[in-house]
Amino acid sequence: xxxxxxxxxxxxxxxxxxxxxxxxxxxxxxxxxxxxxxxxxxxxxxxxxxxxxxxxxxxxxxxxxxxxxxxxxxxxxxxxxxxxxxxxxxxxxxxxxxxxxxxxxxxxxxxxxxxxxxxxxxxxxxxxxxxxxxxxxxxxxxxxxxxxxxxxxxxxxxxxxxxxxxxxxxxxxxxxxxxxxxxxxxxxxxxxxxxxxxxxxxxxxxxxxxxxxxxxxxxxxxxxxxxxxxxxxxxxxxxxxxxxxxxxxxxxxxxxxxxxxxxxxxxxxxxxxxxxxxxxxxxxxxxxxxxxxxxxxxxxxxxxxxxxxxxxxxxxxxxxxxxxxxxxxxxxxxxxxxxxxxxxxxxxxxxxxxxxxxxxxxxxxxxxx
Numbered sequence: 001x002x003x004x005x006x007x008x009x010x011x012x013x014x015x016x017x018x019x020x021x022x023x024x025x026x027x028x029x030x031x032x033x034x035x036x037x038x039x040x041x042x043x044x045x046x047x048x049x050x051x052x053x054x055x056x057x058x059x060x061x062x063x064x065x066x067x068x069x070x071x072x073x074x075x076x077x078x079x080x081x082x083x084x085x086x087x088x089x090x091x092x093x094x095x096x097x098x099x100x101x102x103x104x105x106x107x108x109x110x111x112x113x114x115x116x117x118x119x120x121x122x123x124x125x126x127x128x129x130x131x132x133x134x135x136x137x138x139x140x141x142x143x144x145x146x147x148x149x150x151x152x153x154x155x156x157x158x159x160x161x162x163x164x165x166x167x168x169x170x171x172x173x174x175x176x177x178x179x180x181x182x183x184x185x186x187x188x189x190x191x192x193x194x195x196x197x198x199x200x201x202x203x204x205x206x207x208x209x210x211x212x213x214x215x216x217x218x219x220x221x222x223x224x225x226x227x228x229x230x231x232x233x234x235x236x237x238x239x240x241x242x243x244x245x246x247x248x249x250x251x252x253x254x255x256x257x258x259x260x261x262x263x264x265x266x267x268x269x270x271x272x273x274x275x276x277x278x279x280x281x282x283x284x285x286x287x288x289x290x291x292x293x294x295x296x297x298x299x300x301x302x303x304x305x306x307x308x309x310x311x312x313x314x315x316x317x318x319x320x321x322x323x324x325x326x327x328x329x330x331x332x333x334x335x336x337x338x339x340x341x342x343x344x345x346x347x348x349x350x351x352x353x354x355x356x357x358x359x360x361x362x363x364x365x366x367x368x369x
Contacts, residue, residue, distance in 0.1 A: 042099055314348060
């Protein structure tokens with residue numbers, strides 16, 4: 001399976017941080033104790049991963065995988081496309097708003113970020129990235145290792161501004177969110193021959209988990225003490241994978257069970273890896289964030305979530321379009337909240353909101369700790 005994305009470069013970035021910063025300040029002032037889960041002491045949220053949490057870093061990277069043009073962002077603040085691969089906010093945006101930190105998580109690479117924005121958290125994520133070093137290489141995006149390097153650069157910038165002690169204290173109290181892995185399977189393993197010639201599915205899972213362990217250890221070494229690691233979604237339910245693997249995409253739009261089984265198996269191994277690491281770490285908390293269950297429920301019982309369509313995206317035909325194939329000339333559904341997916345790969349804001357709500361109890365536990 002070859003990658004269906006053939007994007008070009010387009011820029012719509014200047015307004016993003018201004019919107020996040022101004023609206024976040026107003027929201028932070030308006031949040032009272034009764035609107036917060038409790039007295040929140042988390043000063044910042046730092047995000048690493050792929051397009052599920054990239055708020056616009058690819059805008060500043062030489063890569064074809066961008067989404068900073070309409071109809072992306074059509075339901076975001078002031079209807080501005082920011083580089084988020086959705087019609088609106090991501091789970092991490094809902095999270096920081098819920099915690100009363102700010103309204104949305106800006107991309108670290110935006111050169112206009114204020115010190116306040118830096119201190120309250122940023123995203124280092126890059127759409128189409130993965131734990132397998134081959135994944136970002138194939139896609140010309142920011143690798144997980146480079147994201148970690150940017151975090152180290154971030155620490156240095158903050159130390160120069162507020163001092164080493166305050167920086168370390170902020171990082172120790174912050175929450176770190178990691179959402180990555182789908183591209184490794186969809187693009188690098190199943191989508192190209194390189195890794196399949198080297199690994200069985202099980203072997204590749206273990207290969208990825210070795211990189212997961214190293215990345216987590218590096219974050220812990222940098223001072224991270226609260227880490228939320230997001231599992232894989234039901235990959236076989238992504239509209240693009242249904243299109244490419246169903247054999248009759250126009251009439252058979254059911255999920256590809258074999259791909260989702262791979263995700264289930266990987267998630268189980270990931271949880272075991274996280275538990276093992278947790279048992280060897282003192283003074284830190286590593287939490288597994290399960291998104292598979294709620295997304296599987298959405299496909300099985302869409303009306304419960306207010307969805308009319310779950311196997312086709314809102315943009316274009318909904319079968320193949322993503323990134324530049326979902327563009328200002330593309331037809332768009334009249335109400336994205338009725339769709340589980342915005343393009344053929346990425347969820348709508350409504351879906352991300354439901355995912356956030358499903359994780360809220362875990363977030364509350366993190367805050368209490």
